[in-house]
Amino acid sequence: DQQVKQNSPSLSVQEGRISILNCDYTNSMFDYFLWYKKYPAEGPTFLISISSIKDKNEDGRFTVFLNKSAKHLSLHIVPSQPGDSAVYFCAATRSISNFGNEKLTFGTGTRLTIIP
Amino acid sequence: EPEVTQTPSHQVTQMGQEVILRCVPISNHLYFYWYRQILGQKVEFLVSFYNNEISEKSEIFDDQFSVERPDGSNFTLKIRSTKLEDSAMYFCASRTGVGYEKLFFGSGTQLSVL
Numbered sequence: 001d002q003q004v005k006q007n008s009p010s011l012s013v014q015e016g017r018i019s020i021l022n023c024d025y026t027n028s029m030f031d032y033f034l035w036y037k038k039y040p041a042e043g044p045t046f047l048i049s050i051s052s053i054k055d056k057n058e059d060g061r062f063t064v065f066l067n068k069s070a071k072h073l074s075l076h077i078v079p080s081q082p083g084d085s086a087v088y089f090c091a092a093t094r095s096i097s098n099f100g101n102e103k104l105t106f107g108t109g110t111r112l113t114i115i116p
Numbered sequence: 117e118p119e120v121t122q123t124p125s126h127q128v129t130q131m132g133q134e135v136i137l138r139c140v141p142i143s144n145h146l147y148f149y150w151y152r153q154i155l156g157q158k159v160e161f162l163v164s165f166y167n168n169e170i171s172e173k174s175e176i177f178d179d180q181f182s183v184e185r186p187d188g189s190n191f192t193l194k195i196r197s198t199k200l201e202d203s204a205m206y207f208c209a210s211r212t213g214v215g216y217e218k219l220f221f222g223s224g225t226q227l228s229v230l
Contacts, residue, residue, distance in 0.1 A: 043120070043207050043221030044159065089159060103149070103172060104219070106159040
């Protein structure tokens with residue numbers, strides 16, 4: 001039961017170029033989406049989020065786009081830097097529970113490698 | 117910056133043995149979680165804990181699993197009789213209760229069941 005899917009297990013991008021990481025979801029109850037970044041031997045750290053009332057959220061070099069009709073979101077990193085090399089997880093939940101304790105449902109992750 | 121602390125970082129155990137994974141959440145946080153990641157797979161929710169009781173648990177969290185917050189600072193996950201398939205990285209997480217971007221994860225305990 002993969003409600004959140006990241007179909008690309010890995011991605012390599014040249015430094016300075018744009019990295020685009022994709023995520024699809026199947027559960028129409030999800031309306032709040034997050035991206036987490038994970039370095040080896042560390043826990044996931046929050047990167048950026050988006051509510052379903054928006055289609056875009058930007059934070060510095062990171063932008064998340066949401067296409068509700070396609071149940072698809074993407075994370076854009078521009079320009080990509082060597083320190084961005086990590087595993088990126090897409091996660092989803094229901095915002096109605098944002099002040100409660102609704103669990104996050106994670107994708108399988110995409111390993112991003114930035115080539116200097 | 118405050119952080120969630122997990123110990124040990126690695127735990128090796130024999131099948132059938134009990135293990136306790138320990139976590140110290142951030143001090144003013146109210147919601148606590150355990151997640152796990154089997155190698156190469158997604159991060160999976162195990163259990164959430166609030167106000168000294170389990171709020172929600174997944175189907176993975178069967179009778180062999182239990183959680184406890186014994187002293188107001190530690191948050192533990194116990195597996196009573198480990199199985200080979202319990203081998204995974206276990207992450208503790210906590211948050212204040214205001215928004216998911218405030219969910220902080222520990223660096224994990226790698227559990228290997230032999």
